[in-house]
Amino acid sequence: MDGIKYAVFTDKSIQLLGKKQYTSNVESRSTRTEIKHWVELWNSYEMNSHRLPGxxxxxxxxxxxxxxxxxxxxxxxxxxxxxxLRKKRT
Known part of the structure; x- marks a missing residue:
């Protein structure tokens, strides 16, 4: 799960937490299949990913x-x- 950068806490993502939907940013070079492999730890999930412009x-x-x-x-x-999710300490 090295590709997951950090959790996102916006107004919309906080509302989604009540629906058991967790939002986080991942590396921009990652594909949907790579992200699914990272999230395979949880048995029952549904994933949606999209690319945001700079x-x-x-x-x-x-x-x-x-x-x-x-x-x-x-x-x-x-x-x-x-x-x-916690940040790595250096």
Whole structure:
């Protein structure tokens, strides 16, 4: 599960927690099948992933952008739960 970067806590994702749907960002190069292999630890789940565009950033006359990233939403059955994700300490 090294490809999972961090959990996302927005207004929408907090509302989804009540429905047993967990949201997190993963590496942008990851494919849906790789993400499914990471999540195979939980027996009963349904997964949705989508790629979000980077935001435009201007530095003087030059227009740049931030990195693209991929977000996954995992829906679990009512009898299962996921422990909170923790950051690695260095």
């Amino acid at each position: 935001k435009g950033r201007r530095m003087g006359p030059i227009m740049g952008h931030t990195m693209h990233y991929r977000r996954m939403i995992i829906t679990l059955q009512s009898s299962y739960s996921i422990p909170p």
